[in-house]
Amino acid sequence: MHKHTGTPLVELRDISISFGGIKAVDHVSVDLYPGEVVGLLGHNGAGKSTLIKCLSGAYQKDAGEIMINGQKVEITNPRDARHHNIETIYQTLALADNLNAASNLFLGRELVTAGGFVDEARMEAETRKIMGRLNPNFRKFNVPVSALSGGQRQSVAIARAVYFNAKILIMDEPTAALGPHETQMVAELIGELKKQGLGIFLIEHDIHAVMDLCDRAVVMKNGQRVGCVNVGDVTDDDILGMIIMGKKPPQAY
Amino acid sequence: MTETTKTTIGTDSSAGPITRFLRATEIDTRLLGMFGALLLIWVGFHVYGEVFKGGGSFLTPRNLWNLSVQTASIGIMATGMVLVIITRNIDLSVGAILGVTGMIMGLFQVEWMPQYVGLGSPLIWIFAVLLGITMGALIGAFHGWLIAYRGIPSFIVTLGGLLIWRGAAFLSANGRTISPVDATFQLLGGGPYGSVGAVGSWIVGILACVAILFMLWSGRQSRKRHDFPLRPMWAEIFMAALACGLVIGSVLLVNAYPWPKGILKQQNLPEDAFVSHGFAIPVLIMLAVAILMTILMTKTRFGRYVFAIGGNPEAAALAGINVKWMTLKIFSLMGALAGLSAVVASARLNSATNALGLLDELYVIAAAVIGGTSLAGGVGTIYGAILGAFVMQSLQTGMVLIGFDSALQQIVVGTVLVLAVYLDNIYRAKTK
Structure with a gap:
């Protein structure tokens, strides 16, 4: 079913990173194709967030290679990642609570006027446009995002990724802080982005969300890759077995 | 023109008149509170002098200029x-x-x-x-x-x-x-x-008023361009009048403080000449x-x-x-x-x-904090800090004028600092 041909959008090859002698990620390889959602699973501390932070520029790998569209690239900070159209939605929602939605959406990439000043009005107008598409009920444009609900905050974070034409989207437990209705909203959005040809890495704990949303799942344990499965070919018990016991089902590769 | 009038701020009739007024003018209530506190300090010292010292000396051009x-x-x-x-x-x-x-x-x-x-x-x-x-x-x-x-x-x-x-x-x-x-x-x-005199002060004042009017106008234009809600016209006019009034008031104030006699003599001017300090x-x-x-x-x-x-x-x-x-x-x-x-x-x-x-570091930090800068980070304004500096200096000057000794001054300044931050906490908790 998922016999991919051509160049993957992203290839992480043999990535290793350690902190103070502890190997957080130990020679792990993962790839991602356009229009595909790849789940990254594992216990807390399995190394999935650490691995993905090497791609988003938050951490620097000790060894290994990152290929984007078949080209080897160096990503040393979040700005580099953005240059390669990699956008990240963090578990912690990486928003500055004291700033409003528009300021957060454009943080680090502010629109400026010809005179070099921040163009507040244009940023707000753009924010209204994109939020109208993603979350039409969103009205709170002029308050700090600390006054928003979890779902509203999440939609600001997602709007940031969508607005800047992400090709590669990293979502670190995007629904962890959300209610059922908001979770549904995010799920629909992931489907929508997939159709547009984005590649999405989804770090997720909830096995049902993985079965619903992902095409493939890569399981990690103690910093090492257990295996990769096509979600359509396995049961959730198979995946749980991989996460808990590190047991590789026959379909895995 | 018709589209731009569809949404104006502060027109919802459920709120009381004061709330509606504040919303329409978009005046920061914190700023209002700080101005109120500053005025209270000024009037308080003046009245205290009036009652106990036989003549208030705080609200005089000379003292305010100093x-x-x-x-x-x-x-x-x-x-x-x-x-x-x-x-x-x-x-x-x-x-x-x-x-x-x-x-x-x-x-x-x-x-x-x-x-x-x-x-x-x-x-x-x-x-x-x-x-x-x-x-x-x-x-x-x-x-x-x-x-x-x-x-x-x-x-x-x-x-x-x-x-x-x-x-x-x-x-x-x-x-x-x-x-x-x-x-x-x-x-x-x-x-x-080291002051710019009457004419210089008027020039500064007029330039400031022009700048204020321009900012209000360009702000309104920009809101129109992006179809954002506009302030009602009366609120714009009120804001312009208030800001320009404050500027012109301060020009009149600094121009009302004349050069002392000794300086007039140095400049070979007649003793009854009136030369303004200005800003x-x-x-x-x-x-x-x-x-x-x-x-x-x-x-x-x-x-x-x-x-x-x-x-x-x-x-x-x-x-x-x-x-x-x-x-x-x-x-x-x-x-x-x-x-x-x-x-x-x-x-x-x-x-x-x-x-x-x-000890300036303490007054500077106090001024910023009284002006609403949060030590938890993320919040603060420049105008608040300037107002905070005025509050600190007003307290000191005022207490010297009414003859408090320095030990008592320290106690009052310390108390005000703690109280100001406490009041600010209450204010923030309520407006959240």
Whole structure:
């Protein structure tokens, strides 16, 4: 079913990173194709967030290679990642609570006027446009995002990724802080982005969300890759077995 | 025209008249509260003098003019402290930086430069000012480097700086007082000659009014362009009238304070001549700094990043902001402002002493905090800090005028500081 041909959008090859002698990620390889959602699973501390932070520029790998569209690239900070159209939605929602939605959406990439000043009005107008598409009920444009609900905050974070034409989207437990209705909203959005040809890495704990949303799942344990499965070919018990016991089902590769 | 009138702010009829008024004019209620507190302090001291001292002397042109000059040095530094505190740091060294840059500028213009360019050369004051600001910026940058790139907490770095630079100020001239400073340099500290006079003040006032009207107009245009809700016309007119009224009121005030008789005699003017002081130069320096800093904080990426770092340093870093480099720049700016304050302070005293700016760090921090800068980071305004500086200085001046001794003054200032922050907490909790 998922016999991919051509160049993957992203290839992480043999990535290793350690902190103070502890190997957080130990020679792990993962790839991602356009229009595909790849789940990254594992216990807390399995190394999935650490691995993905090497791609988003938050951490620097000790060894290994990152290929984007078949080209080897160096990503040393979040700005580099953005240059390669990699956008990240963090578990912690990486928003500055004291700033409003528009300021957060454009943080680090502010629109400026010809005179070099921040163009507040244009940023707000753009924010209204994109939020109208993603979350039409969103009205709170002029308050700090600390006054928003979890779902509203999440939609600001997602709007940031969508607005800047992400090709590669990293979502670190995007629904962890959300209610059922908001979770549904995010799920629909992931489907929508997939159709547009984005590649999405989804770090997720909830096995049902993985079965619903992902095409493939890569399981990690103690910093090492257990295996990769096509979600359509396995049961959730198979995946749980991989996460808990590190047991590789026959379909895995 | 018809589309633009579809949405106006503050037209929902469910709210009471005051709420509707505040919403329509978009006046910051905190600002209103601070103005109220300042007026209360002023009237309170005046009435106290009226009742117990046989004549109030606070609300006089002379006292308010002096108050504005005395506020300048603290006010200038407070604008920088806002940035430092917003980014969850503190700078305890500003008073000591002021001291050491003041001393070096004093030595430069009195003992070093005149032998090369001649006494009274205009090069002296220009280079003295540049030297002071640059030196302050370099000291600040060094502090910032230790904090950002070497991971030493700002409290410790600047506490060390407080001691080190105060000691350096003493050693630079072995404790001597350097006096008098260059004649032109001295004008930067105020006084009858260091003021712009009646005509100059009117020019400043009119320019300010034009700027206010232009800002209101361009703000409205920009809202129209993007179809944002507009303020009702009456609210725009009210805001314009209020702001211009305040400007013109202050021009009238500073022009109502005449030169004293001694100065008139020096200038060979008749004894009954009325020559206005007008705005003092240090006050204009403070206003210029406040305007530039406000633009920096609200209109530039730099300002946006300062707030973002204060709100969530991790998010700021993940958004690609170089938090360390920003921290270094912020401390450098703070140092430069301390250097500028040293210009104003030493020019006002007409001398540089190693005690210049002693305890200023506490007043500067207090001014920023009273002005609504949150020590938890992420929140603060420049105008608040300036108002806070006025509040601190008003308390001090007022207590001197009504004859409180210095021990009592300290108790009152300390109490007000704690109370102001407490009231601010309550206010924030309610408006959340």
